[in-house]
Amino acid sequence: RKEVEQDPGPFNVPEGATVAFNCTYSNSASQSFFWYRQDCRKEPKLLMSVYSSGNEDGRFTAQLNRASQYISLLIRDSKLSDSATYLCVVVTDKLIFGTGTRLQVFP
Amino acid sequence: EPEVTQTPSHQVTQMGQEVILRCVPISNHLYFYWYRQILGQKVEFLVSFYNNEISEKSEIFDDQFSVERPDGSNFTLKIRSTKLEDSAMYFCASSEAGGANYGYTFGSGTRLTVV
Numbered sequence: 001r002k003e004v005e006q007d008p009g010p011f012n013v014p015e016g017a018t019v020a021f022n023c024t025y026s027n028s029a030s031q032s033f034f035w036y037r038q039d040c041r042k043e044p045k046l047l048m049s050v051y052s053s054g055n056e057d058g059r060f061t062a063q064l065n066r067a068s069q070y071i072s073l074l075i076r077d078s079k080l081s082d083s084a085t086y087l088c089v090v091v092t093d094k095l096i097f098g099t100g101t102r103l104q105v106f107p
Numbered sequence: 108e109p110e111v112t113q114t115p116s117h118q119v120t121q122m123g124q125e126v127i128l129r130c131v132p133i134s135n136h137l138y139f140y141w142y143r144q145i146l147g148q149k150v151e152f153l154v155s156f157y158n159n160e161i162s163e164k165s166e167i168f169d170d171q172f173s174v175e176r177p178d179g180s181n182f183t184l185k186i187r188s189t190k191l192e193d194s195a196m197y198f199c200a201s202s203e204a205g206g207a208n209y210g211y212t213f214g215s216g217t218r219l220t221v222v
Contacts, residue, residue, distance in 0.1 A: 044198070
């Protein structure tokens, strides 16, 4: 089983849509969880941390289910500028990246 | 906002040549990392560095690779004899406290092309 697994997509959605990405991880000892965003040929940028209680940052909501080793990201009211690859990241003693899920928002 | 700075942004080198990739981490950060991303693939861990020594390295980080913090600001990755498969984007990152709580800040990367 891969350390961090994501559906590569692409997810093609219209502006204003709600879209959800999922991620599973294999190491139950993982300590922290993040979503990063990566634009084409750019560096990963921290989008948000993920907490067990769930957390929200504007249009973005992240959830963690430790029992199922499952992380999600929900984007509401998608904007064209949300088009990017979303990387699920799990921390053991270092950051471990998933392959990313590509999102394309169209007008 | 503090940044991690990497130079050069793009380096082309011949197979077998040595390259040095440079990074200036955020000034109050204590942990430093190199990651790489082969085109179309995921971001992969290479090495972590703390207190002037390597704290962990991946199996990718073989004897061809070395890291150094030659002064108080720079953090370098050296590839001794480059191979075609070393072509990738190399990202430097730094963190305050091992990344568990804050994640890392990444530099904009160096695109290494080995020909």
